[in-house]
Amino acid sequence: xxxxxxxxxxxxxxxxxxxxxxxxxxxxxxxxxxxxxxxxxxxxxxxxxxxxxxxxxxxxxxxxxxxxxxxxxxxxxxxxxxxxxxxxxxxxxxxxxxxxxxxxxxxxxxxxxxxxxxxxxxxxxxxxxxxxxxxxxxxxxxxxxxxxxxxxxxxxxxxxxxxxxxx
Numbered sequence: 001x002x003x004x005x006x007x008x009x010x011x012x013x014x015x016x017x018x019x020x021x022x023x024x025x026x027x028x029x030x031x032x033x034x035x036x037x038x039x040x041x042x043x044x045x046x047x048x049x050x051x052x053x054x055x056x057x058x059x060x061x062x063x064x065x066x067x068x069x070x071x072x073x074x075x076x077x078x079x080x081x082x083x084x085x086x087x088x089x090x091x092x093x094x095x096x097x098x099x100x101x102x103x104x105x106x107x108x109x110x111x112x113x114x115x116x117x118x119x120x121x122x123x124x125x126x127x128x129x130x131x132x133x134x135x136x137x138x139x140x141x142x143x144x145x146x147x148x149x150x151x152x153x154x155x156x157x158x159x160x161x162x163x164x165x166x167x
Contacts, residue, residue, distance in 0.1 A: 013077040017042070018086030026073040033057045033068035035076070036083060044084035044113045048142075055141030058114035059083050065121045065140070084113035087120065095167040096120055096158040105154030107145035114141045119155050127162040129155070 009028045014021065017040060026035060033050075036042045036059070045068050048056030052070040059068045060082040087094035093101070096119050106112035115138060122129060122137040129137065134155045143151060161167045 011074055013074060015076045016080045018083055028074060030073040031069055032071040032073050032076050035073040036068060042083050042085050046110055046113065055114040056111050058117045058141060060117055060121055063124065065118045084116060095161045099158035099161060100154040103150055103154040103157050105147065105150045107147040111141060111143045115151055119158060123159060123162055127159065129159055
């Protein structure tokens with residue numbers, strides 16, 4: 001049985017996504033990932049394992065990295081959400097995105113948005129991470145292509161941009 005969003009099992013929520021305020025009617029069973037991808041058409045967060053194990057759906061909620069597949073949309077009520085789409089300014093890539101491109105950090109690219117969002121959270125809290133701290137911060141993100149070396153290089157390049165003030 002399909003439950004439509006206009007049924008008795010819905011709630012109205014207010015949230016901010018990528019600096020835009022939204023008031024939405026959400027079904028109680030929707031995940032935040034469903035809301036982002038299917039309702040708001042923000043497809044950067046990927047559906048990977050859908051079990052909170054791969055990190056492909058990583059977004060920031062109130063500045064912290066979370067798996068959008070593991071949160072109900074209703075849990076985002078009155079929260080601030082940042083997705084990969086919210087990083088760039090117009091056609092100008094965010095400095096982390098630039099670093100990932102420079103270091104060829106995304107082989108197939110499917111996991112890249114999740115890695116970038118985790119990197120963003122890391123560099124906000126620790127602008128000068130060691131390689132060990134980077135590896136720890138990215139533990140929740142998996143790359144099926146095994147491009148970890150290039151991903152680490154991308155994060156370290158982004159960290160250098162922060163340290164040099166070019167971020």
